[in-house]
Amino acid sequence: MSSFDPTLVLPDDLLERIRSRAAAVDAENRFPEEDLAELRDAGYLAILVPTAFGGAGLGLAEAAILQQRLASAAPATALAINMHLVWTGVAQVLADRGIDDLRFVQEGAVGGEVFAFGISEAGNDLVLFGSDTTAVPHEDGGYSFTGTKIFTSLGPVWTQLGLHGLDTTDPDAPQLIYAFVPRTDAVHTRDDWDTLGMRGTQSRTTELRGAVAPADRVVRRVAPGPNPDPIVFGIFSVFEVLLASVYTGIARRALDLAVETAMHRTSKKTGKPYSDDPDIRWRIAEMALAYDGLLPQIDALARDIDDQADHGALWFARLSGLKHRAVVAAKQIVDEAMLVAGGSSYFTRSELSRLYRDVLAGMFHPSDPESAHATVASAWLGPVRS
Known part of the structure; x- marks a missing residue:
């Protein structure tokens, strides 16, 4: 087991402040804005980013310990932050394998950007292996995405949404497109999160109405179905x-x-x-x-x-x-x-x-x-x- 000291990243006083707000966040069915602000100021959004880019340089094993600690104080806050950390973790997994496609995620996390996870779709049990969201290519290499994503945690606060959609330009060789879109008028976040638990995640439904991912934010093109990518x-x-x-x-x-x-x-x-x-x-x-x-x-x-x-x-x-x-x-x-x-x-x-x-x-x-x-x-x- 690790000798890593999580209190150096997530101090007791910060944890107790987060704990003290958790009940009100749940009762009021709102996003824990104060938690996010304090975690961002503490550099928590960049714990999985290498020190060379200004992050904490931790591995997934250390991040797992920190997330256990955060969840013991405020489960909904931890679950919401999870979705941002997933993308920074994926960036590191790819970088470890010589793929630099998500460098902008690492740099953005250090700069305070909040990355949300837009993969889930109603009735789509293929999850990563398929998508009902359409991805239409642009001549410059960008894509427009139209569809509906569900359980989009960090709904009110994210700045970049990582998602996937299906490009059927060639019906004989469709491609799943992984990309990131910014929050614009082409993205509508419904205020529909009223659930039994995990209320603070505000994992709202997201409607994509031709949301554009520029060419430099289109990160992977893979075949649908089980894939070793x-x-x-x-x-x-x-x-x-x-x-x-x-x-x-x-x-x-x-x-x-x-x-x-x-x-x-x-x-x-x-x-x-x-x-x-x-x-x-x-x-x-x-x-x-x-x-x-x-x-x-x-x-x-x-x-x-x-x-x-x-x-x-x-x-x-x-x-x-x-x-x-x-x-x-x-x-x-x-x-x-x-x-x-x-x-x-x-x-x-x-x-x-x-x-x-x-x-x-x-x-x-x-x-x-x-x-x-x-x-x-x-x-x-x-x-x-x-």
Whole structure:
């Protein structure tokens, strides 16, 4: 495990200020503007950018630790920032492999730009392997994008939207175009984010109405379908590791709250603290056993990405499995924490109540449970025979 000290990047006082705002952000269903401002001032948007460009020069393994820490204070803030960090992480994955296509992302992150993630589309279970958004080429090499993206985190504040769309100019050889568009009148962000949990992410629906990516912001052209292109690996790997990190951070906070509650609640029946109750002790032990297993998994796989390890055909199974296990374990841990805390945790004023709502979102991110199981089954059994 890493000896990296996350408090040097995300100090305790900053974390506590972010924590103090989380309940109001959730209740008011708004974006945590203050959190973003403080994180930007602290250089957090550039933690994955090399020092040569003015960033912190951290690897994915260190970023994963930081995101766990941030999520323990404000899960929605951490999840929103995740989407920006995905693009800076992809930039580094590509750069490590000799591809400099996303240098502008690294430089932009240092300059305070906020990069959002515009991949998800309603009903499109192909995700990275296809798109219902049309990409129309320009003579100068740019593209116009028309379509609708969903779950666009950072909806009110992003400055650049990384997305994909399908160019069918040659119907015999369609191409998926990965590019970045700025926020202009050709991009409409709906104010439609009113959800059960993760309310602060403001992951609003984004309508693209001929939004233009200039030629120097068109970064990759790849064939639809499963593809070995580094951008596909980069997006999937960084996305899954950072998602696992956020939900692991939620699990840690729930565990801490359960321990705190057990230490301070006293049984009327026995006169002893709940921490002496064998059933409570068993529940907290179960929570800790599940939580402890997540940390080395995240660290090991993140380091493999940083070190360019070769897992071959097993990469996607291991990445989707990591995210799936982290989310399932986090939900189990929050469930147990609610039982330890008792009926008071059912009130909306309880932090555990918010964590319970936030952790549910994990099941809906790629890879969802069905996709994760299909990917792992294919890795072990081969594809389904027709």
